[in-house]
Amino acid sequence: MTQTIAERLEQLAIVLPQASAPAAKYANYAYTNGFIYVSGKGPEGSPKGKLGSDFTIEQGYQFARQAGIEVLAVLQSALGSLDRVKQVVKLQGFVHATPEFEKHHLVLNGCSDLMLDVFGGEKGAHARSVFGAASLRDGLPVIVDSIFEVA
Amino acid sequence: MTQTIAERLEQLAIVLPQASAPAAKYANYAYTNGFIYVSGKGPEGSPKGKLGSDFTIEQGYQFARQAGIEVLAVLQSALGSLDRVKQVVKLQGFVHATPEFEKHHLVLNGCSDLMLDVFGGEKGAHARSVFGAASLRDGLPVIVDSIFEVA
Amino acid sequence: MTQTIAERLEQLAIVLPQASAPAAKYANYAYTNGFIYVSGKGPEGSPKGKLGSDFTIEQGYQFARQAGIEVLAVLQSALGSLDRVKQVVKLQGFVHATPEFEKHHLVLNGCSDLMLDVFGGEKGAHARSVFGAASLRDGLPVIVDSIFEVA
Numbered sequence: 229m230t231q232t233i234a235e236r237l238e239q240l241a242i243v244l245p246q247a248s249a250p251a252a253k254y255a256n257y258a259y260t261n262g263f264i265y266v267s268g269k270g271p272e273g274s275p276k277g278k279l280g281s282d283f284t285i286e287q288g289y290q291f292a293r294q295a296g297i298e299v300l301a302v303l304q305s306a307l308g309s310l311d312r313v314k315q316v317v318k319l320q321g322f323v324h325a326t327p328e329f330e331k332h333h334l335v336l337n338g339c340s341d342l343m344l345d346v347f348g349g350e351k352g353a354h355a356r357s358v359f360g361a362a363s364l365r366d367g368l369p370v371i372v373d374s375i376f377e378v379a
Numbered sequence: 380m381t382q383t384i385a386e387r388l389e390q391l392a393i394v395l396p397q398a399s400a401p402a403a404k405y406a407n408y409a410y411t412n413g414f415i416y417v418s419g420k421g422p423e424g425s426p427k428g429k430l431g432s433d434f435t436i437e438q439g440y441q442f443a444r445q446a447g448i449e450v451l452a453v454l455q456s457a458l459g460s461l462d463r464v465k466q467v468v469k470l471q472g473f474v475h476a477t478p479e480f481e482k483h484h485l486v487l488n489g490c491s492d493l494m495l496d497v498f499g500g501e502k503g504a505h506a507r508s509v510f511g512a513a514s515l516r517d518g519l520p521v522i523v524d525s526i527f528e529v530a
Numbered sequence: 531m532t533q534t535i536a537e538r539l540e541q542l543a544i545v546l547p548q549a550s551a552p553a554a555k556y557a558n559y560a561y562t563n564g565f566i567y568v569s570g571k572g573p574e575g576s577p578k579g580k581l582g583s584d585f586t587i588e589q590g591y592q593f594a595r596q597a598g599i600e601v602l603a604v605l606q607s608a609l610g611s612l613d614r615v616k617q618v619v620k621l622q623g624f625v626h627a628t629p630e631f632e633k634h635h636l637v638l639n640g641c642s643d644l645m646l647d648v649f650g651g652e653k654g655a656h657a658r659s660v661f662g663a664a665s666l667r668d669g670l671p672v673i674v675d676s677i678f679e680v681a
Contacts, residue, residue, distance in 0.1 A: 252484035253491040254507035258468045260528050261413065262563065265469045268508025278478075280665070317560045318567045320675070322510040327580075329665045333554035340555045356556035357570030357675040359624040360665030363431070363480045363511030373471070373508040377562050403635035404642040405658035409619045411679050412564065416620045419659030429629075473661040514582070514631045514662030524622070524659040 233310035233346060240345055247305040248272050248298055251365055256302045263317070264306060264378055268371040269298040276367030279360075280326030283369055285334050292321065292338030295372040299339075300346065303376060315377040316343045316354040322371040325360035332358040339372050384461035384497060391496055398456040399423050399449055402516060407453045414468070415457060415529055419522040420449040427518030430511075431477030434520055436485050443472065443489030446523040450490075451497065454527060466528040467494045467505040473522040476511035483509040490523050535612035535648060542647055549607040550574050550600055553667060558604045565619070566608060566680055570673040571600040578669030581662075582628030585671055587636050594623065594640030597674040601641075602648065605678060617679040618645045618656040624673040627662035634660040641674050 237244065250256055250267060258265045271294035279288045304310055321336035323329070336358045344352040364371055388395065401407055401418060409416045422445035430439045455461055472487035474480070487509045495503040515522055539546065552558055552569060560567045573596035581590045606612055623638035625631070638660045646654040666673055 250507075252507075253488045253495065254470070255504045256506070258466065258504070258506040260466055260468055265506040265526075267506045268510075276481075315560065315562055317562055319556070320508075322508075325665045327513075327665050330578075330667060330669050332665070332667045337555045344555065353557045353560070355558070355560040355567040355569045356552075356554075357622075357624075357673065358667065359570075359663040359673065361510040362513040362629075362664040363476045363478050363483070365481060365483045365509065367481050371508065371510065375567075401658075403658075404639045404646065405621070406655040407657070409617065409655070409657040411617055411619055416657040416677075418657045419661075427632075471659075473659075478664075512661040513664040514627045514629050514634070516632060516634045516660065518632050522659065522661065 244301045247301040257306050264376045266299050266302050266374045268373045269295050270368035270371045271295050278324050280329035285331050288335035289338035291370045292336050293342050295370050296339035296342040312378050314379040317375040319356045320373040321358035322361040324364045324369050395452045398452040408457050415527045417450050417453050417525045419524045420446050421519035421522045422446050429475050431480035436482050439486035440489035442521045443487050444493050446521050447490035447493040463529050465530040467503050468526040470507045471524040472509035473512040475515045475520050546603045549603040559608050566678045568601050568604050568676045570675045571597050572670035572673045573597050580626050582631035587633050590637035591640035593672045594638050595644050597672050598641035598644040614680050616681040619677040621658045622675040623660035624663040626666040626671050
């Protein structure tokens with residue numbers, strides 16, 4: 229018997245929050261033609277700061293995971309059930325970082341690992357890119373932009 | 380009777396310019412499978428500078444709105460009529476900003492509000508993300524990258 | 531008779547490498563519903579550094595071209611034949627640059643020209659955007675994020 233995503237979340241001890249409100253005049257997602265584009269989400273409530281000076285890579289990894297949980301909360305609110313996710317298509321990570329920082333990929337792994345844990349190795353496998361942003365909204369350490377295919 | 384987008388633009392006193400030429404060796408848009416990907420557009424002719432030092436948030440808001448008008452000009456040239464836009468899917472804003480800047484979302488509202496004004500609350504609602512770029516082409520203060528669904 | 535892409539690559543003296551492994555926990559691409567999203571690729575093995583201080587625009591152009599060759603290697607591994615590419619849809623370039631740099635578009639032309647050379651003026655025409663990143667994975671000078679339509 230296949231496990232539902234709700235069961236897997238429970239096993240992972242992940243409790244999804246309510247989807248956070250958009251930070252400004254836009255929607256949390258656009259759902260069109262079988263794809264959901266989720267608006268950029270960060271680890272809401274996190275301390276302000278940059279990778280490379282204020283935070284360690286491990287802290288960044290946890291922030292990226294928290295951002296991913298916010299993304300899942302949006303999907304849950306949009307779809308009713310995460311079982312409707314057919315494929316994690318694309319993650320793009322904006323890492324708030326110093327000009328010398330070089331480990332953006334290890335930070336974004338926090339979000340990638342979450343997707344693989346929750347959706348498994350097939351549905352969870354995704355394309356990805358990441359870069360160092362000079363600054364981010366509210367001084368957030370990480371923002372994740374994402375696209376999902378829906379059944 | 381439903382208003383046409385051309386009528387709404389007139390009501391908003393927006394006169395679309397000719398679509399600006401791409402800044403280098405690419406096309407203004409790619410139209411495929413019902414979606415238009417519009418190339419990054421900035422407020423052409425704007426002064427150079429950064430949010431957080433050279434410009435106020437209100438100036439940034441106006442630059443983002445001007446970038447949005449350039450995007451609409453591309454759509455007009457691609458589709459013949461903006462009435463063919465079925466949905467604003469995604470906006471991504473690159474804000475040329477200092478390392479300390481935190482109000483990227485208020486800047487990009489200039490473009491989001493334009494889309495909502497022109498296409499209305501349903502077709503105009505969109506997913507969005509924004510970040511602070513260390514530098515931008517020609518020193519532009521804002522560039523907007525966008526995706527639209529077309530009927 | 532139409533030339534195959536393999537023949538065109540030979541004519542251009544381009545030898546595709548094996549697709550480089552993803553730098554972290556993600557896939558090289560996601561293929562869904564006729565589109566391939568290719569993960570961010572840089573000129574692997576290139577020296578570290580920034581446009582605007584460490585490298586000239588011409589060097590940046592060559593790095594962007596090399597990043598494009600890495601993208602083609604991923605497509606080759608995913609599709610078996612580049613003849614299956616129907617359209618280059620979108621390129622997004624992250625240019626590792628100083629805060630004063632203004633020629634991001636000329637750097638990314640290295641990748642755009644490659645796509646036009648390889649796929650020709652119709653299939654190769656694409657939407658594009660580019661910005662200056664504060665920092666990039668491993669200090670890479672350029673990363674290219676891309677979407678292709680597949681027949």
